[in-house]
Amino acid sequence: MNLTVAQLSESELLARIFPRLHAGTTTLLGPGDDAAIIAAPDGRTVISIDTQVQDKDFRLLWPNGSTSSGFDVGWKAAAQNLSDINAMGAIATAMVVSLTLPSTTPVGWVEDFANGLSAAIVALGAPQCSVAGGDLSGGSELVITVAVTGSLNGLDPVLRSGAQVGDQVAVCGNMGFSAAGWALCESSIPPSAHTPAMAQAAALFARPVPPLAAGPVAAKSGATAMMDISDGLLRDAGRIAAASKVRLDFDSSMLAAQAEKLMETAVELKENPLQWVLTGGEDHSLVSTFPASQILPEGFVRIGSVVSVDAAKSAVTVDGQNFEGAEAGALGWDHFAV
Amino acid sequence: MNLTVAQLSESELLARIFPRLHAGTTTLLGPGDDAAIIAAPDGRTVISIDTQVQDKDFRLLWPNGSTSSGFDVGWKAAAQNLSDINAMGAIATAMVVSLTLPSTTPVGWVEDFANGLSAAIVALGAPQCSVAGGDLSGGSELVITVAVTGSLNGLDPVLRSGAQVGDQVAVCGNMGFSAAGWALCESSIPPSAHTPAMAQAAALFARPVPPLAAGPVAAKSGATAMMDISDGLLRDAGRIAAASKVRLDFDSSMLAAQAEKLMETAVELKENPLQWVLTGGEDHSLVSTFPASQILPEGFVRIGSVVSVDAAKSAVTVDGQNFEGAEAGALGWDHFAV
Structure with a gap:
């Protein structure tokens, strides 16, 4: 029940993450190769990147007893990145996700993160957006970075x-x-x-x-x-x-x-x-x-x-x-x- | 001489980083707004993301007395990301960079990182590639994440x-x-x-x-x-x-x-x-x-x-x-x- 990421190989961990990642409609090549390929229908790609750091941007346990679940952190990662695309007047097309995980991180937390990320994409109204790839690293604290792409669909960006x-x-x-x-x-x-x-x-x-x-x-x-x-x-x-x-x-x-x-x-x-x-x-x-x-x-x-x-x-x-x-x-x- | 990132505001730190970032030819909108905009001339964008973590992927001081300078870490961040685009048969168009920095990080290290990142882009043969945006966070160890985009220029990707x-x-x-x-x-x-x-x-x-x-x-x-x-x-x-x-x-x-x-x-x-x-x-x-x-x-x-x-x-x-x-x-x- 307390399986940690250190007890799985990288490929075993990826095998638990991949099926949970939302597949939208704009990915021409998804996870599994050196890079993903995203549709850019009007010849432009909007791009932004955003990071959450444990104990800076979130706490796993808060003073009032609340916890930040993997689902919550995944949801917030999606929300704040989708928002940057929204603020240009664009719609999101894809995310790539880098997770830096302490070796003690429960595998369930990571699975929950992937679930929350994917749930937010759909629930917030960006079902076209795919989770197209990512990277896993070890570290002493959780650091979650998402880069997100978007399409202006022929509109001018709002600066x-x-x-x-x-x-x-x-x-x-x-x-x-x-x-x-x-x-x-x-x-x-x-x-x-x-x-x-x-x-x-x-x-x-x-x-x-x-x-x-x-x-x-x-x-x-x-x-x-x-x-x-x-x-x-x-x-x-x-x-x-x-x-x-x-x-x-x-x-x-x-x-x-x-x-x-x-x-x-x-x-x-x-x-x-x-x-x-x-x-x-x-x-x-x-x-x-x-x-x-x-x-x-x-x-x-x-x-x-x-x-x-x-x-x-x-x-x-x-x-x-x-x-x-x-x-x-x-x-x-x-x-x-x- | 020992100015640390904690002694500057975020905008002051950005003002020291921005002028050092390589501006290529493929960025339609560079750093400074909610997101950047990159040219995607053939209607597709190749994308990948890669992270380096202090004491996992590099040490600031190695057992034999070598050091990893900011320049080195920036160079390696560029090299490993450009390589993922290369491996698809594509050429790089842009990078977005997330830096998680301990408050004790010397400002000079961050400037040196930006110099190394930009130097590698040019020296490795990707002068068209811009550093188009980024994100700064605080954390207890250095974590550097770069997402990179590329163009296949009409070719099929090599999978x-x-x-x-x-x-x-x-x-x-x-x-x-x-x-x-x-x-x-x-x-x-x-x-x-x-x-x-x-x-x-x-x-x-x-x-x-x-x-x-x-x-x-x-x-x-x-x-x-x-x-x-x-x-x-x-x-x-x-x-x-x-x-x-x-x-x-x-x-x-x-x-x-x-x-x-x-x-x-x-x-x-x-x-x-x-x-x-x-x-x-x-x-x-x-x-x-x-x-x-x-x-x-x-x-x-x-x-x-x-x-x-x-x-x-x-x-x-x-x-x-x-x-x-x-x-x-x-x-x-x-x-x-x-």
């Missing part, structure tokens, strides 16, 4: 640099739920004591649900700039502002409406839900800009507008004012911040 | 499964030099005491030189099967044998001719050079099969022939006999073997 003064700023997807779920994991409140709202936040932290249909729809609807919120709204909006040489001004009432959804959990943890909305990243929602006259696509909510750079103000402001006590660039996730 | 009975088996590139270099690193012979032959082996271990021109040439010359030797000739030839449902029979005199090149180093280390030739992987040379009548492309050397499966014999034989004391599957590199 960070296209926001225009006068545009409206909109978001699509959950805001701050993953951050609230993380705070619960780090708290002393066990999962058994979760209210329904807490359980929802915890579930969305373990298995984020990025709005994968929304990226290509936004691209077709004339989005001028777009990115996925992986490091927090303020930080990522600041990146659009910098790339587009504009300022993004948020409407505090719209932010408050988002924060209100997290109020019950925030009160319980004595946290500020607005902080989760502004700095929580791993919901992998979209922040986009659209022309002012554009009717927003379904699922997008207006949260502000694109205005001119003002030397006295930060790249992202709220009701025209610098966000109190926190510059955009200093908030959100930084992998090496001490 | 492992196409070897036919009667074909000749050929190799292109160095055989066992990397293994000899590894043995030197693990020995007590300091680099200062290396003979020219030892220095060559050590250099090819630190910075392998896969024959990148040879893959597409072999594909055009009718290669029926091909792979890169990353886990050792016996093990990888066994994979061609299994995928093609044939046996590969090597000529001992041809193997001995390869081993002879390593004799001086082997004598010094009291090792068997034939073992290096048969089980050493990281030269990233090519093993290919060609029709018997085909004149081998430049650089390829015949080492045997493709024969029928024989239930009494292993998948790879030497002069028609099972290789003494070592089945193909049991030799070569296994990441989890205890």
